[in-house]
Amino acid sequence: MPKYLQQAQRKKMVKGQRTEQKKTVLQKQPYDVFRVLLIEDNPGYSEVIRIILDKAEDIRFDLKGVKMLSEGLDYLGEDGIDLILLDLKLPDSQGIETFDKVYAHAQNVPIVVLTVTDNNELALEAVQKGAQDYLVKEQVDQKSLVRAIRYAVERKRIEETLRDTNLFLQNILESSFAISILYTDCEGNILYWNKGAENIFGYKAEEIIGHHKTNILYPRDDAETKNKIEEVRSFIFKNKQGTRCEIRETTKDKRKLWIDLNLTPRFGVKGEVIGILGIGQDITERKRMEEMLLKAAQEWRTTFDAISDVVCLIDSERKILRCNKAMTDLLQKPFIDIIGQNCCELMHDTCEPIEECPFERMRKTHRTESIVLQRDARWFGVSVDPLLDEDGNPIGGVHIMSDITKEKEVEKIKSELISNVSHELRTPLSTIKEGIALIDDGALGSLHADQKDMLSRVKKNIDRLSRLINDLLDMSKIEAGRMELKKSSVNIPALVAEVLASFRDQAKNKKIEFAARVGKDIGPLYIDRDRISQVLTNLIANSVKFTPANGRITVGIKDKKKEAEISVADTGIGISAKNISGLFDRFSQFNRDFGPGERGTGLGLPISKEIIELHGGRIWVESEPGTGSTFTFSLPRLSQDEIFRECLTAGLQEAEDKNCPLSLLVVRIKNIEKLERDHRMETVFEVLQAIEGLIAKTLRRKSDIVSRYKYGEIIIAIxxxxxxxxxxxxxxxxxxxxxxxxxxxxxxxxIELFLDIVTYPDDALDGVALINKISEKFWGEERTDAETKGGRDG
Incomplete structure (x- = not known):
């Protein structure tokens, strides 16, 4: 840019003034100098030009005059010339050649041609070749000369800007090797073809410019593509707007490519479409991947629908994301009516999850959970596998629902058979056992040593057969879903000590040391005492059986806040990795070769696993051959409210099954907060505990249950x-x-006591309604008729 322009712009920026767009770039501040080279052989005319420029008011000119073209060309080698005034008739050059030589030396400097009246045609030719203007010498005055200089410089600046812009755009177009850019006229003839198009299609620009696009890029036998491109062109000409499409085009070496094509119309001065600019990108690989993914999705869908089990994907809000055909068949609903629906509403006609919902359990445990449920007359095994995010948190689940009705029927027949056979064996076995006991006691005569030894072996086998029958009966109950847990608050360390004591003699005979490791603050657990005792007995019996002399068996109890972990560790012979996987299968036997009399029923561990899982816990083993084994099981630690709800749910289920009523006797200390302020909190706790024990003692039936609710503040008898x-x-x-x-x-x-009765089905038809009824009575309006002070109630 000329120096005087740079100076003008800097001054304008400093002053913060905005110039109007139409002001010429030659408006200058005082003392700015505009350098003009005058190439004129007439000294008199040169002086006239000098005088005219000196009189200019708003621009200061620095005029340099030369008489010869050669002198002018030498001077042009210097920097700083802003404009050339050129006479075409010079002593050393005549005509248009004069302009050509000057223009060749100073293409970026604007040139104004000076001519005489009879040389207009020559001047016009110079303008066509690049001169900015021409002036007739006889007509030059101050106004016309200054105006011509200004316009010449401005036109030159605009030309340079346009040239730079075109060059910039051309560089962009030619450097886009991955994008094809072409321009066609109204008939479809190619007028522009960039390097990217050459790279993609293989045609050089000189090979394709002037040819019709359809004849080059679209094969004759591809009528579908030709019709599509004609439809697109018709749309552009009709609607005068651009569009986008994906279309097949052919390369020079006959390869077919998929092109993502953006088409934009170019308009003439009257608004008519005069051409179309096409910008394309090769998406062949993307289309190939899309086709592969579509094919894979179709294959997956076919496979998914071929699965006979019901399978569905559920998000964290229990909404169904996907399902297979088996689910639509089961629900008798179309696919569209299932997706997005709440699985609880679809499967169970309820807005909330069922009590033993495996999905809810999976969200807590982050592992696969399963249940068996009945729908109409059919039985289903339902399992839920977690879908986890990067942090291992569940974001959904995969539900698999298998129809196990036939298996259930077979299991029922098998269980009934086992149960019947076991019951039939029990009576004669009891008679045999009593007879052997009479003989062994000498009631039928004295016995010598061999006879006593034989009777001892017979008695052991009878005991083993008795245990087998009991295990078979337990397994049949489990399989039939008839094993009921009779839960109560149990001191687990005391229970462990009791079971260990029953093995003292066996441990003493084998010189096995017993040890117990009990963590701090191991509170009571709400469990079935007899069944957990059975589990401990099975585990400790196995440890005693497979631990050699001078070994050690350690029972540990750990508090894990929401659950307790009980472990039985021994220094026995251990279990191989191949046996661990089938350890809890029915009739599984391992390490049978450890001496005589060591065979079990093969049902102890499977029964133990079922008992633990009925409690909502889990059992696992860690073992290494030659080192020992550690069996561990967990039992959930329920709050008093959870215990009450569990008791209430079981009671309501029994009441519904037997079609009988169920009543809740509710006792609450109304002023418990005041008592805690006025007396020791321990005293209030002791009173509540005493009232709970007193109610339990006063009730006459074993089926009645006493529990706590609302963090122990309420005592409820079911x-x-x-x-x-x-x-x-x-x-x-x-x-x-x-x-x-x-x-x-x-x-x-x-003490102010509140006693009341809530009954099913008189007052409410389900557990939630019963609890709401209790809340209404105790936290609703005051009921003075049911209030007790000093032990008296109304």
Whole structure:
């Protein structure tokens, strides 16, 4: 850019002034100098030009005059010339050649031709070749000369800008090797073809420019593609707007490519379409991948629908994302009516998950969970595998639902057979056992040593057969779903000590050391005492059986906050890796070669696993041959509210099955917060515990259950098969017992008790409604008629 322009722009930026767009670039501040080279052989005319320029008011000119073309060309070698005034008739050059030589030396400097009246044609030719303007010498004055200089410089600047812009755009177009850019006229003839098009299609620009696009890029036998491109062209000409399409085009070496083509119309001065610019990208590889993915998706869908089991994918909000044909057949609904629906509503007609929902359990455990459920007259095994995010958190699950109705029927027949046979064997076995005991005691005469030895072996086999029968009966109950857990609050360290004591003699005979490692604050667990004792007995018996003399067996109890872990570790012969996988299978036997009398039934571990899982826990083993084994099982630690809800659910299920009523006797200390402030908290806890024990003692039936609710503040007795009228008599009896105890014991005398009865189905039809009813009674309006002070209630 000329120096005077740079100076003008810098001054304008400093002052923060905005110039109007139409102002010429030659408007200068005082003392700015505009350098002009005048090539004129007439000294007189040169002086006229000098005088005219000196009189210019807003521009200061620095005029350099030369008489010869050669002198002018030498001067042009210097920097800083802003404009050339050129006479075409010079002593050393005549005509248009004069302009050609000057222009060759200074293409970037604007040139104004000076001519006489009869030389207009020559001047016009110079303008056509690049001169910015021409002036007739006889007509030059100050105004016309300055205006011509200004316009010449401005036109030259615009020309340079356009040339630079075109060059920039050309470089962009030619450097886009991965993008084809072509321009066609209205008939479809190719007028522009960039390097990217050459690279993609293989045709050089000189080979294709001037040819019709359809004849080159679209084979004659590809009528579909030709029709499509004609439709696209028609759309552009009709609607005068661009469009985009994916189309097949052919390369020079006959390869067919998929091109993502953007087509934009170019308009004439009247708004008519005069050509189309096409920008294309080779998407052949993408289309190939899309076809592969589509084919894979179709194959996956076919395979997915061929699975006879019901399979569906569910997100974290229990909404179904995908399902197979087996699910649509089961629900008798089309695919579109299943996707996006809540699985609980579809499968169970409820908005909330069922109590033993494997999906909800999986969200807590982050591992596969399964249940068996009945739908109409069919049985299904349902398992849920977790879908985890990068952090290992579940974001959904894969539900697999298998129809196991036939298996259930077979299991039922088998279980009934085993149960019947076992029961039939029990009676004669008991008779044989009693007879052997009489003989062994000498009731039928004295025995010598060989006879006693024989009877001892017979007795051991009878005991083994008895255990086998008991295990078979347990397994048949489990398979039939008839094993019921009778849960209560159990001191687990005491239970472990009791089971260990039963093995003291066996351990002593084999010189095996027993040890117990109990963690701190191991509180009671809500479990079936007898069944967990059975599990411990199985595990410890195995350890004693497979631990050689001078070994060690350690029972550990750890508190894991939400659960307790009980482990039985020994220094026995261990279990090989190949046997561990089938360890909990029925009738599985391992390490049978460890001496005589060591064979078991093969049902102890499977039964133990089922018992633990019925409690909501899990069991696993860690072992190494020659080192020993550690069997560990976990038992969930339930809150008092969870225990109550579990008892209530079981009670309601029994009441529904037997079509009988169920009543809840609810006892609450209304002013418990005041008592805790006025007395020791331990005292209030002892009172609640005493009332709970008193209610349990006063109830006369084993089926009645006493539990706590609302963090232990409420004591609730679940009275099975008890209508409301009978429950009111129970309430009166409980009230009298509490009243008597309050006078006998040193309890705070300001206790305010609240007693009431809620009955199923009179007051509510399900557990949630019963609990809501309790809340209404205790936290709703005050009920002075049911209030007790000092042990008296209304």
């Amino acid at each position: 009275l099975m098969d008890t209508p409301k009228q009978d429950a009111l008599f129970v309430k009166k009896r409980i009230r009298q017992a509490i009243e008597h105890e309050m006078y006998e014991k040193i309890w705070p005398k300001d």
